[in-house]
Structure formats: structure tokens, C-alpha cells
Amino acid sequence: xxxxxxxxxxxxxxxxxxxxxxxxxxxxxxxxxxxxxxxxxxxxxxxxxxxxxxxxxxxxxxxxxxxxxxxxxxxxxxxxxxxxxxxxxxxxxxxxxxxxxxxxxxxxxxxxxxxxx
Amino acid sequence: xxxxxxxxxxxxxxxxxxxxxxxxxxxxxxxxxxxxxxxxxxxxxxxxxxxxxxxxxxxxxxxxxxxxxxxxxxxxxxxxxxxxxxxxxxxxxxxxxxxxxxxxxxxxxxxxxxxxxxxxxxxxxxxxxxxxxxxxxxxxxxxxxx
Numbered sequence: 001x002x003x004x005x006x007x008x009x010x011x012x013x014x015x016x017x018x019x020x021x022x023x024x025x026x027x028x029x030x031x032x033x034x035x036x037x038x039x040x041x042x043x044x045x046x047x048x049x050x051x052x053x054x055x056x057x058x059x060x061x062x063x064x065x066x067x068x069x070x071x072x073x074x075x076x077x078x079x080x081x082x083x084x085x086x087x088x089x090x091x092x093x094x095x096x097x098x099x100x101x102x103x104x105x106x107x108x109x110x111x112x113x114x115x116x117x
Numbered sequence: 118x119x120x121x122x123x124x125x126x127x128x129x130x131x132x133x134x135x136x137x138x139x140x141x142x143x144x145x146x147x148x149x150x151x152x153x154x155x156x157x158x159x160x161x162x163x164x165x166x167x168x169x170x171x172x173x174x175x176x177x178x179x180x181x182x183x184x185x186x187x188x189x190x191x192x193x194x195x196x197x198x199x200x201x202x203x204x205x206x207x208x209x210x211x212x213x214x215x216x217x218x219x220x221x222x223x224x225x226x227x228x229x230x231x232x233x234x235x236x237x238x239x240x241x242x243x244x245x246x247x248x249x250x251x252x253x254x255x256x257x258x259x260x261x262x263x
Contacts, residue, residue, distance in 0.1 A: 015255065019124045022251055026125030026244050027170075030132025030186040032237045033139070034168040084240045095247040102254040109259045 005112060006057060011105045013060055017044045018098040024067060025091045028082050036079040039087075041070045123252045125244070131171070131186030132241045138189050139166050139234040143227045150222040153209040157218035163195035197221050 021042045031037040044065040051060045075081045121127060142164045149161040171185025198221065205215030 012258075015258075019251060019255070022248055023125040023128065026128045026132075026248060027186055029237075029240050029244050030128050030135070031168070031170045032132070032240065033136070033233065034170045034187050037170050084236065088240060088243060091244055091247050095251055098251045099254050102258055105258050106260070 004057065005108070006055075006060075007108050008105065008112075009057060009060060010052065011101050011108060013063065014044075014048065015098060015101045015105070017042065017048070017063075017065070018094050018101065021094050022091065022098070025087055025094065028087050029084065029091075031080070032082050032084055032087075034080060037082060038080075039070045039073070039082045040067050041090075042067055122256075123245075123248045125248050128186035129241050129245045129248065131188060133238055135166075135168055135187045135189055136234045136238040136241065138192075140231060140238070142166050142192065143231045143234065146220075146222045147224060147227050149220055150224060150227075152220055153207070153217055155209050157199075157209075157211065160199050160218045161220040161222070162199070163197075163220060163222045165193055165195050167191050167193065195221055 021044070024040050024042050028039045028041075042065055044063075047063055047065045051063050071081065073081045073083060073086070146163050152161045154160045167190045168187050169190035170187050200219040200221060202217045202219055203215055204210055204217045207217045210217045
């Protein structure tokens, strides 16, 4: 496709991934009191880094990191390892990342527009 | 499949719903803490809720986008022994022994349960706020200083 900006694609992909991570974190919180529940997470940093290094737009578009079962952290007596505090911490940081990305996207668009002008 | 603009909104609301059910049962238990019955075997038994996480959609569609959150799998009666109190003047007392059978509700357990449930509810609300902010940012992508 002509005129596709790699940086804009990268930012929107990262925003998409952070939204998906938010869904997972929300699911963890919803299961805060579910016996035997193991927390899930999405670690997209590694896969995203590989796609960026390849500098391939298609690899970036097809990037679909897998949801992992996170068995770390202390498991409560009911077999659940969700910790509300750390979950909220992850969620807040993820939200901040998302806001930062939205900002980066706007900046990128402004740069492109000023180049056109 | 409906469009979910706010990430995890359905999941969060399922969590809120589950915690609310727990709160409701706790207050029912506390309200019935002293409910006696002429027939001792019919005395109120504490209600307990069991949660299970909903992951069916994920396995069936192979799509991690739609986590179902949590649901109340069953509400059962606590089968632990009922409390016995010697009170011959009580209208529901056993005429022979003078013992009154009281529900197996422990107000302390219920209070702790209620606190856990309300913390769970609050964390759900906090999560929803973050999700909402993310949705707002997504909507205003590229407009001004988003």
C-alpha cells in the first residue's frame, strides 16, 4: 500500500496490544476470588522487538502474541495467584503506556502533516 | 460478537456481578444469624457462593480476545454443624432438652467475606476507569494533543 507510515502502524499495533493486555488484566481482576485461577498475561515486548528488528510491515501486522499462564507470585491457599495490588499496578502502567502511545500517534501525525505543508 | 469499545468491559462487569452476589449472600446470612425454626432440621444454613472463571469462548474460538470473566457456579448451603444454645424459655426450644438450634452463621466470617467482596468490587471499578480512559484515548487518536 502506498503511503503507509511504518511508525503510525507500529504505534497503533502497540496500542492494540496494550488494549488486549488490559482485557487480560481485567479478566484477572474479575477472577480475584475464583479458587484455582492462574493469572494470565500478554508479554508482547519480545515478539514486538523481533518484528521491529525485521523492519517488516507484514510481520508487524501479523504479530499475535500468545496469552501466557503466569505461575509466578505466591499462590493462595485456594490455588489462586492473583494479587489485586500488583494487578492494579500493571493495569495503571499499561494505561499510561496506552496514553503515551496515543500521544506519540498524534505527534507522528503532526510531523507528517507539517512535512506535507 | 458485539463491538467492545471499552477493553474488558464485559469481563469487569461479570466480576462486579459475582462480587455483588457474594455481598448479597453475606447480608442474607447476617440477617438470618438468629433465625430459628420449630423444626430444628429446617434451621437456616449459611449460604456459600462458588465462583468459576469463564474461559469457554477462548478455547472454542481460539481467540483470547473474549475472556468471559467470572460467574457464580453454584450457591450452596454450608453443611457444618448448627449452633446449639440452652434457652428453655425460647419458643423454638426443644421441649425435652431445652436446646435451641441456631444457624451456623458466624458474623466474623461474614464480615471478612464482605470486606473481601467489596475490595474485589472496588478493584473492578478501578479497572473500569482505566479501561474507559483507554477507550477515550483511542477515540481521540490523532486529534489535537490526544
